[in-house]
Amino acid sequence: MFEVLGKLSWFFKAYWRQYTVAITLLILASVVEVIPPWLIGDAIDAMTTGQLTADDLRNYIIVLLLIVVTSYVLNFVWQYQLFGGAITIDRLYRKKLFQQFLRMTPTFYEKNRTGDLMARATNDLNAVSLTAGFGIMTLIDSTVYMALIIVAMALTISWKLTLFAMLPVPIMAFIIQYLGKIVHERYMVAQESFGDLNDNVLESVAGVRVVRAYVQEPLEEQRFFEKSEEVVEKNMAVVRINALFVPITRIGMGLCYVIALGYGSVLVSRGELTVGQLVSFNVYLGLATWPMFAIGELINVMQQGNASLDRVEETLQYEADVKNATHHVDASPTSVGFRDFTFQYPLSQVKNLADISIALQKGQTLGIVGKTGAGKTTFLRQLLREYPLGEGLFTIGDIDIAQQSKEQVLDWIGYVPQDHVLFSRTIRENILFGKEDATDEELAEAIRLAYFEKDLANLPMGLETMVGEKGVSLSGGQKQRVSIARALIKNPEILLLDDSLSAVDAKTEAQIIENIQRERADKTTIITTHRLSGIQHADIIIVLDDGQIIEQGTHEELLAQQGWYKEQFDRQQLEEANQ
Incomplete structure (x- = not known):
């Protein structure tokens, strides 16, 4: 007792x-x-x-x-x-x-x-x-x-x-x-x-x-x-x-x-x-x-x-399953590379990523597409260090990520998740969550890049509008753009967009992509999406299926391969024409 x-x-x-x-x-x-x-x-x-x-x-x-x-x-x-x-x-x-x-x-x-x-x-x-x-x-x-x-x-x-x-x-x-x-x-x-x-x-x-x-x-x-x-x-x-x-x-x-x-x-x-x-x-x-x-x-x-x-x-007493290395190695995000990389979730019965090999240099954009459950989000989670590392080699700046501290890696990253998590605060506070000490000019620039200026002008209190719990007072597209602005205000070395433009129309998507291309020409961007229009500009595009890369190349190269990517592109083009 x-x-x-x-x-x-x-x-x-x-x-x-x-x-x-x-x-x-x-x-x-x-x-x-x-x-x-x-x-x-x-x-x-x-x-x-x-x-x-x-x-x-x-x-x-x-x-x-x-x-x-x-x-x-x-x-x-x-x-x-x-x-x-x-x-x-x-x-x-x-x-x-x-x-x-x-x-x-x-x-x-x-x-x-x-x-x-x-x-x-x-x-x-x-x-x-x-x-x-x-x-x-x-x-x-x-x-x-x-x-x-x-x-x-x-x-x-x-x-x-x-x-x-x-x-x-x-x-x-x-x-x-x-x-x-x-x-x-x-x-x-x-x-x-x-x-x-x-x-x-x-x-x-x-x-x-x-x-x-x-x-x-x-x-x-x-x-x-x-x-x-x-x-x-x-x-x-x-x-x-x-x-x-x-x-x-x-x-x-x-x-x-x-x-x-x-x-x-x-x-x-x-x-x-x-x-x-x-x-x-x-x-x-x-x-x-x-x-x-x-x-x-x-x-x-x-x-x-x-x-x-x-x-x-x-x-x-529960110990996190992702731990920092005993001795950290300082690195610079000049590249992101995977070689023969395989990953399996702790509770999964199958390999969720298998034999992934890809090299991405600073300033390049990687597009990731594939059917639902193909492993697109799982790929991004490797960079976010949410789970223990898989087998094979995964490097940032040519240094094994296992030798780098989680804090260092996450400090380079700006992340826009599929489920757009907003806090019960004002729009200003939600965007500044990405960089608390940002200036008014940086805030305005992030809003412009996220193509949110017009929507913001129509809101009753502008930046001081309360978004409600989980952003309940905003539409799906508005929540996505607030999330994008939150990531962009950080001006991260590596930007991860996880199907983050699904709730906006084609015109808005094109404008946001154009802004990101222009302003982030010297930084790395990784985009997962179901709409191929969002990644046509990418330097490298990979098609995932059951965690494996089945197609890889530029937009033009993938169309020439006459595979899944070409089939999906034709289908989406037809749908847009019908609309």
Whole structure:
């Protein structure tokens, strides 16, 4: 149960001063709180014997007021320090998780659902934070505070009465410990279920337009209801066990009171105990009520915190499958080359690229075409270092890419993906994401190259227009051109366009291609597309089929080969003529 504290030892060592102050003051506050019952008992004995004077009463009241003020100050400081630490660990883990999410490659996200990752970054972190704050408090209260109360009862009142009155406590502790193990198991299951629910909601919200288009709202509502009921059921399984802690504690405390009053009365009748001492003993038992409850809360919090920490650490300990070389070699993007290169996705059963050999010099444009699933995007992903390198040779600047740092390679690249990811910010902020320190002139030039000036003029707030979540307020063509402008403002050495002109008309496509040709004459460009008009100008064009190059050459050379490229070109020309 307490192994969670060992797992968090790095945090307690880093913030040992804060926790030392908090725990020390918490213990001092506990010591102060066990004094009033003794004073009350002493005052009652003085009253029953007729020895209580006005001065004595005044002294009792002053001492009690001082104890109240001291207790208030101590409690304020230790709570500020302790629960401040809980907030700090929440912040640290949240930062670590976010950094881990950014570092991870697609393989990680193929194995982990977004909803479950969100659950780990919210619910699980809250449970860990609770352990570092409330858990430490209940640990001290259920041990040190309880021990102080027992010592006070045994030394100032009667060790015999204390021994008999505390008999139910070990039995309670054993039962609560057993229940805590069940809580741990059921809480893990409940968190997994919550992750499933999160994932379901994310998918439904992201695909709400498709849901409406297919009139699937009732089905989605039913799916959500079933997932929600599953989460409720799993959490109720936890609650059913948690609900046993309080009754067990109350029953145990009730037995303690019965024993204390019964045996205490016998001791009073024998003259071994005064009435004041019996009253003090029962006040002490009242103080012991919270430590008794704290035992149950402690086990509950520790078990849930342990389960949640395991889930968080599982995510943090996941190692990226694309790592930098131990010793980096500096290079210059003067060329991009593949020789006998073969690649297979980690979860694939077939070769996704096979025997790829091509050499591209700086300033050249490479066009990649092929049917759907031929390997066009897979080719670009090799440059983006999203997956472990395949077999064969892959170089940039005649140096093996495995010897170059990922950061260096990605710094050369401007990337426009098929799925145009825009952030819920303004158009200006989305474009400047490619180069945050770009000047207004560079921003205007990127917009011009992306042929977005006219559309921008028609938007209500121009560059300050909010694009909405995932660019929902823009059309498909507008989103593509914002993405292109974001890549071009970086003025990258290598520009990757992954079917990035599919949503624009032929005239707009021709204008963008012309702009890129003119402005990037001395830089490398790689374009994948289904529309051959977008790559006719390319220096080299390759046709991929099942990950292999089946045709290669310039536009004119490929037409002369009378292969797939010629067939596709004729078909597209006919379609354009018919339109």
